[in-house]
Amino acid sequence: DTEVTQTPKHLVMGMTNKKSLKCEQHMGHRAMYWYKQKAKKPPELMFVYSYEKLSINESVPSRFSPECPNSSLLNLHLHALQPEDSALYLCASSRTSGSSYEQYFGPGTRLTVT
């Protein structure tokens, strides 16, 4: 099973709303990632979790709050977002050791902030 699942597929939220994005993998990967992708641009790294601990935060505004409840799940909590936060949010996972370091991506959540 090489699948990373993300819910919801689409999300529309107002600037005062609180919502969460969810990501799940069952490949035994101990590294999980959140990326933000604008149209026709490459993904931009937001956060990296390694063994359920936050290891990289790429200076992301505090209105984005990641959480890794266990080794299979990754959440991204959203609060007081701005219209410019509208984007595709991608989750990925990978091994942390061995030769196969490739990241497996989920289908993404298309977020629109109104």
Place this chain on the structure above:
Amino acid sequence: AQTVTQSQPEMSVQEAETVTLSCTYDTSESDYYLFWYKQPPSRQMILVIRQEAYKQQNATENRFSVNFQKAAKSFSLKISDSQLGDAAMYFCAYRRETGANNLFFGTGTRLTVIP
């Protein structure tokens, strides 16, 4: 800092023909990994092929192969017998061998396949 450059924003190829997508990168590391990812309009990012820098042999996966030139820091992707399903955005990506797990992506090349 690592940078990845894809100098071809758009490419097109006739169905059944061969196309090569270019990628160059800048690093001071000697060990690292390089990847080509494909993102079709349906948006899911799919790994196409990977190359370990310590391996001299170029990686191949069915119709996809790479030309890895370590000294030139070049990593091109060749797609043979192009199919309509190959139409997508292709991203070249770099990963350090140790330390942080994150990928450095190029800006992407949009490939159109002409029937």
